[in-house]
Amino acid sequence: EVEVFEYSMAGSKGMQAKDNQDTTLVLRDFLGVEGLTGVGVFDGHGENGGIVSQYVAEQLPLILERCAGNAIRAGDVERIVKSLQKTFVETDDKVKADGHGE
Numbered sequence: 001e002v003e004v005f006e007y008s009m010a011g012s013k014g015m016q017a018k019d020n021q022d023t024t025l026v027l028r029d030f031l032g033v034e035g036l037t038g039v040g041v042f043d044g045h046g047e048n049g050g051i052v053s054q055y056v057a058e059q060l061p062l063i064l065e066r067c068a069g070n071a072i073r074a075g076d077v078e079r080i081v082k083s084l085q086k087t088f089v090e091t092d093d094k095v096k097a098d099g100h101g102e
Contacts, residue, residue, distance in 0.1 A: 021049035023057040030061075031069050038064075052100045056091060063091050 021044025030038040040060065044053035067090060068083030 019050065021045065021053055023050070023053040025057045025061070027061055031065060031072055033073060036072075048100065052095060055098070055100050056095060059094055060087070060091050063087050063094065 027038035042053035071079035
């Protein structure tokens with residue numbers, strides 16, 4: 001189950017209000033592990049910051065499941081660390097390949 005939501009204080013630079021470009025998510029019983037909760041805060045910046053933060057919030061759990069799911073379920077810390085590194089590299093590559101990152 002993936003819940004994506006937004007909450008933040010309004011920002012402003014000078015007298016001009018800025019759009020909130022942050023996205024957050026909560027993953028309850030993540031990877032089918034009862035009691036395992038994943039949380040993420042994605043801080044969007046720049047012209048397409050909100051689009052990118054939303055995209056990463058949607059894609060990261062899918063990539064994390066594929067790259068690190070078995071290691072996390074097994075509790076294999078060494079494999080988890082390597083898998084998390086791979087997850088973040090693949091997510092970054094996907095953002096760029098899909099035209100969301102500049």
